[in-house]
Amino acid sequence: MGDATAARAALKQLARVGRTRLAATPTPLVAVPGLAAQLQTAATVHVKADAWTGFGLGGNKVRKLEYELAPKRLEGATDLVTPGGPHSNHCRVAAAAAARLGLECTLVVDGVPENAGRGNAALHRLFGARIVTVEGRSQREAAMEAEARRIATAGGRALVVPLGASTPRGALGYVHALVELHHQLNGAAAWVFVSSSSGGTMAGLVLGCALLGWRPQLVAVSADDPADRIKSVAADLAVKAAKLLCEDAGSGPESAWHADLVERTREAAEAVIATDAFVGPGYGRPTPASDDATLLFARRAGFVLDPFYTAKAAAAMVEWIRDGKLDGVPHVVFLHTGGHPALFR
Ligand SMILES: Cc1ncc(COP(=O)(O)O)c(C=O)c1O
Structure with missing residues (x-):
């Protein structure tokens, strides 16, 4: 299947699942050349601005709640x-x-x-x-x-509604984000950094990869839990979301399409890199690296990060670019999952 055809088929499948529209989407993909220059990388660095999903001051929960509600x-x-x-x-x-x-x-x-x-x-x-x-x-x-x-x-x-709306149904919201990103990057190779905790965001991205057959390198940066847990929770949710998508679209477990999607979802989940190296002293407690990333994003890109989630995911992206781990990668994406009201807590 060609890229555009795969994206259309994925969206058609998703469109059959009930949803209450709340989010202002698609969210923009914003190139941040000032930040890239500061990090001395030849990659194009982007922010996928899900802080701007808008409703209730935005962030990643809006997409997930559209399906839960x-x-x-x-x-x-x-x-x-x-x-x-x-x-x-x-x-x-x-x-x-x-x-x-x-x-x-x-x-x-x-x-x-x-x-x-x-x-x-x-x-x-x-x-x-x-x-x-x-x-x-x-x-x-x-x-x-x-x-x-x-x-x-x-x-x-x-x-x-369970914690973080991180259910198989809630995860479907993040399939849309992946489809948007695929379109915005024209299917190019990319690394995508995402703050992860209850796993629904990463699960939806993983399912999106399986549906589209696009394989950006997803990096789950833990806000709290150990990396293996972050990865396994997201994988489990992604597989359940794949099954739910098939069932809601009327395709039972016996269908070849269903079995194939579940298999591709497992493979995409396995390919996720999860790290807990940026949690520092604990959930919501800043680290020198998260403080540095907060200043870099504010002063080189005009983006506000939050101390619990996005600053730590940004710290991972900054460190890995500086360490040369992403040399040769054409596009690096920071999925900005919101959380900025926590800056004023
Ligand atoms: C701002 C922000 N980013 C990321 C996350 C993590 O998303 P998930 O729980 O879907 O892994 C959360 C969860 O609360 C969040 O509030």
Whole structure:
């Protein structure tokens, strides 16, 4: 299949899956020659600007929630319940989406924000979410179930969206980003750096590669978990998303197309490079390299990074370019997944 034909077929398949449009897409692919010059690379360095998906101040959660909040799944729903940290980007966009769709929103948040009047914590409240605080991450599941029961007892129905909307369905949102990127780069060879945590973003990109038969080198830069976990979670989600895509399009597990797509998805997932070398002292804690990347992106490209996710993924890209690991690569892409409100936490 030619590139354009593969892209068309992939989009046709995806178009059969229910989706509620929220994101301003396609997001632009922005060349940043000033940053490339500073890094002394001959590669064209680009930013795929998913910080500008727009809705609820943008970022990667918007694409994922479009599928999690598909019209069929909303039928009869009165409430949206979802978990996250006290300054969660996902909770911000989920609360905004609930407001847009006329749902009550309950956020199950592990911990009290240092400053509830700033950053994402302020936005959770601005969008009208009810906040249920639990002590630790391990208590989130039980609290969400309790919230869903409470809502049912009151005669409503809760749509429970798992952490980061990183479900097989949510991952479908990132197939679109990969299809856009393929078109924007004309299918050229590229390395793509992506901040990874709950895995849905990377899973969608992987499935997109399998659908298009395009193999950019995807690099998953962990914000928290060990590299092998980051890679295996994304692989598992990608395979499940491939199966879901086939089933929603009416092609059962017995079809050759289905089996072939699952196989190609496994191969694409295996090819992902995952690194946890940039986490530093922990989730959200800056490192000299992430601080340096934040300044470079601001001063050489006019982009704002966040300390939890994108600054660490950018640090990986900067270091690997400087170390000559990407010599000879024609295009280097930083997928900017957003998170900038956390700068004002
Ligand atoms: C700004 C930002 N970038 C990247 C990620 C990681 O995406 P994923 O959870 O899909 O791996 C997140 C997740 O919360 C995020 O908020």
